[in-house]
Amino acid sequence: MKKSRLVLLAASLVFLASCGQSKQSAGNAPEIAVMEVATTTANLTNSYPATIKGKQDVEIRPMVSGFITKLHVDEGAVVRKGQVLFSIDPVQYQAAVQTAKAAVETAKAALSTQELTTANKRELNKKQIVSDYDLKMAENQLAQSKAALAQAEAQLVNAENNLSYTEVTSPSDGVVGTIPYRVGSLVSASIATPLTTVADISEMYAYFSMTERQLLNLIREGGSMKEILEKLPDVHLQLIDGTMYPDTGRVETISGVIDQATGSVNLRALFPNDHNILRSGGTGNVVFPNPLENIIMIPQSATTEIQDKKFVYVLQPDNTIKNTEIKVFTLNDGQYYYVMEGLKQGDKVVIEGVQALKDGQAITPITPADKEAEYQKALQDQRDGNIQSAFQ
Secondary structure, three states: OHHHHHHHHHHHHHHHHHHHHHHHHOOOOOEEEEEEOOEEEEEEEEEEEEEEEEEEEEEEOOOOOEEEEEEOOOOOOEEOOOOEEEEEOOHHHHHHHHHHHHHHHHHHHHHHHHHHHHHHHHHHHHOOOOOHHHHHHHHHHHHHHHHHHHHHHHHHHHHHHHHHOOEEEOOOOEEEOOOOOOOOOEEOOOOOOOOEEEEEEEEEEEEEEEEHHHHHHHOOOOOOHHHHHHHOOOEEEEEOOOOEOOOOEEEEEEOOOOEOOOOEEEEEEEEEOOOOOOOOOOEEEEEEEEEEEEEEEEEHHHOEEEOOEEEEEEEOOOOEEEEEEEEEOOOOOOOEEEEEEOOOOOOEEEOOOHHHOOOOOEOEEEOHHHHHHHHHHHHHHHHHOOHHHHOO
16 A cells, blocks of 8 residues: 555656656746845955964073072962072072172272372371372272272172072063973073963964955055055954954054065964963964945855856846856855856845856846745745645
8 A cells, every 4th residue: 555655655746757848848947036236345454374472472581590589479370570480509609799799898998098108198298208109000000909899899780680590580560381490400590491471461463464465455555554454454363272362453463574585474473361362372264344335245055157157137128137247355255256257236146056047048036035035935836735735
């Protein structure tokens, strides 16, 4: 019984199809959905891969050699300018300061003695008891004693500076990076890896590049670099998870040299980071807005392509269709093309079955709403078992 029903259903479908073919061959033009085009504004975007860095990433390196005796911060800590990060064993530098202070006191005493000697010889020289030669020698020794004091004082300043360098401080506000050295590690000014990095992340730089052609499209009007940067639109930042960063940024610099190897130019945009969402070393995409005014938008499914040229079928007054070449904008969203030439507002374009149509063919135009209504009715007829009406 079930098999006989399937045979009957198949026979019915063949009969209906043959009726449809005979109906179409009798001269009835097929019903095809057409859309009347109108101008609109397309909010397109260009995106460029970017590397995110802190406004100021400072490598922290010791100025003196010694063993680390204390870590005052941990990785990821927020620090202020001047805050102590590391302590280096200060014993030898404290001793150097004491030695330098003693040398200063010795030089001061020697200078005082020589000042007395020189003053005495001046008086004796006036009385012609001491020769001019002896006086000159005393004055030279006085100058030498002054120089020795200055040298000792300079050594004291150097020793005090070295002692202060045992407290390694942050040069700016920021966030502490990784800390490869721990308490007991021997460090010096010549170490290959810095103690850590302090990144100022109150504002973040996004470094990206674009081709020479893309840059030319942005700055075609020219002007000074300041004028060019002011004309550029605010940019957005797409994060690595695909979400958009809530704050917009501004392009601050454009490299003056085009890389001959890649044909690209480097740019830098600045983004605020009030909520500390961005981190130095991250990645994302800098997104430029590219709005198109008074543009015609058509579904990509309404087009055919022949030798890299795109065509659409435009409905004529006598309900025939004309295969018409169009030129579209290079950017698209994957669903629609943005027509630059070939169509005008009010034209009616076929939006379905374009691969099976021919130039000059007559059709019965219907609206997309009518087409959708027919489709929904056919689905309902199938559900209700009205096979004949479902396949009309």
